[in-house]
Each structure stands twice: as C-alpha cells, then as structure tokens.
Amino acid sequence: MQVVSKKFSILITTKNRLEDLVYTLHKIQYLIEKTDVECVIFDDGSTDGTYEFVKENFPEVKLERNPYSKGYLYCRNKMLNETRADFAISLDDDAHFVTEQPLELIANYFDKNPKVGLLGFRVFWSKQNPSSIFSSDLSIRMKSFVGCAHVWRMSAWRAIPNYPEWFVFYGEEDFASYQLFKKNWAIDYLPELLVHHRVDLKARKDNTDYSLRLRRSLCSGWNLYFLFLPLPLIPKKMAYSIWMQLQLKVFKGDWKALKGLLLALMDLLFALPKIINNRNRLTGAEYEAYQKLPETRLYWKPEEEATL
Incomplete structure (x- = not known):
C-alpha cells in the first residue's frame, strides 16, 4: 500500500500531563481533521493513562509510546525523522494556536521565502488568556527559536544533525540554530501566528x-x-x-x-x-555575522501590558 504524504505534521511529546494534552487537542481539533494534516502524539512513558485515553477518544491521532521515559529530545528526533510531511509543527502539550487558519499562514510564508528553514511564532506565556491578540511586530530573521511552538521546513531538518539527546533538555534549539546557520538556512519570526503557552513562569x-x-x-x-x-x-x-x-x-x-x-x-x-x-565551530567571520542577527523572540505581551 502506498503511503500518502501529508503537507503538515503536528508533533506533540507528552508525559503525565493528560489534562493539558486533552485541552490542547480540543483546541487544535479543527486542524487535525484536515485531510492534509497528521497529528502525532508521543507518550514518553506516562503513568496517568495518557496513551489509553488518547487512543479511545482521539482515534484520528497517530500514537507512539515509550514504555519508560527516554526524554523529549529522543521523541522529537524520532517523530521528525519519521514524518513524510513537508512541514512539521512542534507543539508543547500545554500550548495551542490562537490565530485562526495558522497552516495557511505557514505555507504562504515558506513559499515566499525559500531560504527559511524554520519559523518561530509569537508566543504568549501565561495561565491567563491574553487581553489582546493584536501586535505590531514584523517578521524578521532571528538567531534561534522557541521550542514550545515552531515549524520546520523538513528539507532543512534533514540537512542538519539530530537534536543532541545528551543535552536532556534545554539548548537543543540553539544547537539546531547554529547548525542551520552553518548550512545557510534562515530562522524567521512569524508574528501573525499567535500561540498561547499555558505556563506560569x-x-x-x-x-x-x-x-x-x-x-x-x-x-x-x-x-x-x-x-x-x-x-x-x-x-x-x-x-x-x-x-x-x-x-x-x-x-x-x-x-x-x-x-x-x-x-x-x-x-x-x-x-x-x-x-x-x-563540534562544528563557527569561524570568526561566521560568529560575527551570527551575532549581528536579531535576538530570538521568546516572550510576547499585548502592547498595552508591555508598557506597564
């Protein structure tokens, strides 16, 4: 049987956070139902019934499971290396899209910018909903990206080494960013697409x-x-x-x-x-060029809150 490739793959790693995961899945249900989208959930050794619940209540989701935790970088690498989609969205289990029609925005941006290998989104970090979703931010190239919500052009992912699983957590985004820079792929900020990361920093x-x-x-x-x-x-x-x-x-x-x-x-x-x-060191000239790139857009606040 011929495997049909999807245009988009939404990849979520989770462990013992069923309530957050279910909330996210309900928020992105309208995306999962699209014919050109697959959603993959990787249960990294949960003991709270995550695998069984998702299997029963979200049959359209592709499920993978580790019997014991191998770490989220292992899960990310495996999902990214297995997907046949053109674009792969990495989304935390406690994050969801606020912007409507996010896939169209992503596809259009990649189509117009063939040297962009990865897109970072505008991310609001809070347990509360944002007071406003509007922003005057503009798209720019930046040094790195936020792990909780971003999207890969899969040809760029395949051009660099996997995430370093020995990092355990933290730092994998900058690892990938340096590798992309060495391969002349850009990382851009897409502020038109707002993600709510439901975290109390x-x-x-x-x-x-x-x-x-x-x-x-x-x-x-x-x-x-x-x-x-x-x-x-x-x-x-x-x-x-x-x-x-x-x-x-x-x-x-x-x-x-x-x-x-x-x-x-x-x-x-x-x-x-x-x-x-x-090791894959930057030359002195490469380092100077990298340092001139704008800093990563990590946190966003509504403009009326940012001035307080």
Whole structure:
C-alpha cells in the first residue's frame, strides 16, 4: 500500500500531563481533521493513562509510546525523522494556536521565502488568556527559536544533525540554530501566528525541579560554547557565565542555584567526549555575522501590558 504524504505534521511529546494534552487537542481539533494534516502524539512513558485515553477518544491521532521515559529530545528526533510531511509543527502539550487558519499562514510564508528553514511564532506565556491578540511586530530573521511552538521546513531538518539527546533538555534549539546557520538556512519570526503557552513562569522558581532546570540550562549553554564558538572566546564566556550565577543568585543566598552550578560543571566534564565528536565551530567571520542577527523572540505581551 502506498503511503500518502501529508503537507503538515503536528508533533506533540507528552508525559503525565493528560489534562493539558486533552485541552490542547480540543483546541487544535479543527486542524487535525484536515485531510492534509497528521497529528502525532508521543507518550514518553506516562503513568496517568495518557496513551489509553488518547487512543479511545482521539482515534484520528497517530500514537507512539515509550514504555519508560527516554526524554523529549529522543521523541522529537524520532517523530521528525519519521514524518513524510513537508512541514512539521512542534507543539508543547500545554500550548495551542490562537490565530485562526495558522497552516495557511505557514505555507504562504515558506513559499515566499525559500531560504527559511524554520519559523518561530509569537508566543504568549501565561495561565491567563491574553487581553489582546493584536501586535505590531514584523517578521524578521532571528538567531534561534522557541521550542514550545515552531515549524520546520523538513528539507532543512534533514540537512542538519539530530537534536543532541545528551543535552536532556534545554539548548537543543540553539544547537539546531547554529547548525542551520552553518548550512545557510534562515530562522524567521512569524508574528501573525499567535500561540498561547499555558505556563506560569513566575511559579517555576518555586518548583521542586528548579535546581535541576538550572543545572541543565547552564550545562547546555556551556556545551554550546565548546561545540560552536571560536576557541579564543570560550574562557571569557565561561568565566562570565559562572560569575553572573554567583553574583545574582549564590551570593544572595540561593543555595539551590549553587547546587545547580556545581552539578552543571560536573556534567560538562562528563560531556567532553561528546563535545569533541560533535563540534562544528563557527569561524570568526561566521560568529560575527551570527551575532549581528536579531535576538530570538521568546516572550510576547499585548502592547498595552508591555508598557506597564
């Protein structure tokens, strides 16, 4: 039987967040029903009945499952490498499109900009709905993208290495961004498309995994230094990164931050063999050109809120 390729694939990785996932699936149901769209859910070892619930209540969704967690980067790599779609949308299980007709906006932008390999969206981070959905932001090229909601031109994905699963979490977007830059693919910001990421950022610091998140974030950032930056820049970058953590957190009594910092340094030492095998340094000229790109658009607020 011939496999029919879809134009769009919506890829969602989830683990033990059934309530968030179901809310998202209801919000994007009208997209899943389109004939040129497939939706793939990768259950990464959930124990809350996610797989069984989705299988029974969303039969149109393609399901994959790990019997035990292998990490979301493993899941992302597997879904991206398996899809035959032209464009693959990575969406967190707690994020959904606010803008109507998002697929048409994506297809039109890619058609008009053949050198763009990935699109990042305008993302509103909050448990509450945005007070306004309008924005005066313009499309621009940028350094990197937000993991919670973006879309790949699949020919660009196939031109670079997979996400580094040894990063565990954090940093994979910048890893891919450097690789895309080396291959002359652009990353653009598409503000016409608004995504609501239902996350309380202020509450994250009080979560029990705060130290772990800081550890992973620091180590992934340092991994990126050693993988991609010209060698003369690395000592200064490392010293500055460590000093800022000490000054802004540890010296103010944040002992969880100290724990995360020390463990991140240990992780970096263990990662050195992988860094050596995967390094793809920018030349001095490439680094200067990369630094001139606009910063990644991470967070968006309605304009009346942004001025408060």
